Amino acid sequence: MKLVIAKSAGFCFGVKRAMEIAMEAAKKHPKTLYTLGPLIHNPQAVEFLKGLGVKVRDRIEHIPRGTVIFRSHGVSLKDLMKARKKKLHIINATCPIVKRAQLFAKYLHRNGYVLLIVGDPHHPEVEAIRSYIPEGVEVVEDAGGAQRIGPWEKLGVIAQTTQSFSFFKEVVSVCLERAKELRVFNTICHATTIRQMEAVEIAREVDCMMVIGGYNSGNTQRLAAICREIQPHTYHIETSQELRPKWLAGREKIGLTAGASTPSWIIREVELRVRHLKGLRG
Ligand code: SF4
Structure with missing residues (x-):
């Protein structure tokens, strides 16, 4: 056998980094440390952090005071503003590769492209990316989804960082036929x-x-x-x-x-x- x-x-680089940030913060702020949503999508790791005093809250409204850690998936503009308004101490553990996807999204929007994100519309990373773009954002999970929308004059495509490359290629190939001008940034994490x-x-x-x-x-x-x-x-x-x-x-x-x-x-x-x-x- x-x-x-x-x-x-x-653990990937971004998750390892987020865990280290949280463990370090737990030493400094043992009583008033919160994550907005589970730091990572693993119940056992979240339980481990709970043992260090890191509490999980799903909404900024449920954090009375102290420090909030934003997870590797990134944070929505609305939650960022709420945390600032409440004067919470913010530790941003957004993965740099997710930040890069956010930057490409903003770049495409600024330059007049409709933004198409290939990913799960309910995933916090996708929700966070789209929250920074005031209008003109589409999210599709597969090539069939792209076929049902458009056509477009100017279309910019990015992917949720954990998307499968073959899925991404299928969607891009559909977009090629449905957009007059197409820009694609492969934001899938290496x-x-x-x-x-x-x-x-x-x-x-x-x-x-x-x-x-x-x-x-x-x-x-x-x-x-x-x-x-x-x-x-x-x-x-x-x-x-x-x-x-x-x-x-x-x-x-x-x-x-x-x-x-x-x-x-x-x-x-x-x-x-x-x-x-x-x-x-x-
Ligand atoms: S983008 Fe890559 S490195 Fe960053 S958290 Fe996601 S999978 Fe991990």
Whole structure:
């Protein structure tokens, strides 16, 4: 039996940075530290932060005073203004790669392009990006979505940073036929592309694939969907306790990857459980 673990599994640069910022802030402001929404899409990591005194609030209105951390997905203009008005101490942990996508969005709007974001309209990153653009923003999840809107004179396209590259290409190809002038900025995070490519490679060579990460994590869900297309025996789990022994029965090569917000200790626990169930050394 062989276990193949993706080198790219687990925290990306932006999530690692946000976690470090939060842990550092917890030392300085142990009693009045809040995140606006869960810092990352992983319930176990959020629980860990809670142990350090980092409280989660979904609305600025629910933060009485003190310090608020804006997460790696970015913050909407409305929430930023509310936090400033309340004179909260702001720590902005927006990932620089997300900030770059925001800058491209503003650039396109300033230059008269309708902005098309390829991503999940309800994802906080997409909500934050569109909040800085007063009008002329469309969000589509796939090529079919792009076919239903337009045509456009001037169209600018960007992607949610964790979008799948092949999806992005499909949408851009539709836009090419529906816009007279088209500008495209590939804002997909390199770390996401590498993670997805590595997952595809592993899924091709194994007979069972484990994808670890929060059920509320969009990038983990996409990773699982990509792997499932190649390897039907793909299982998305949050923790090692969810792993069922019957999934591994008769499987000789098992692959393991994890989303960008999955802590290394959870990946290690899953690894150890797979090794234990298959009688391999840790
Ligand atoms: S996936 Fe990329 S863009 Fe998103 S937080 Fe991580 S490093 Fe930043």
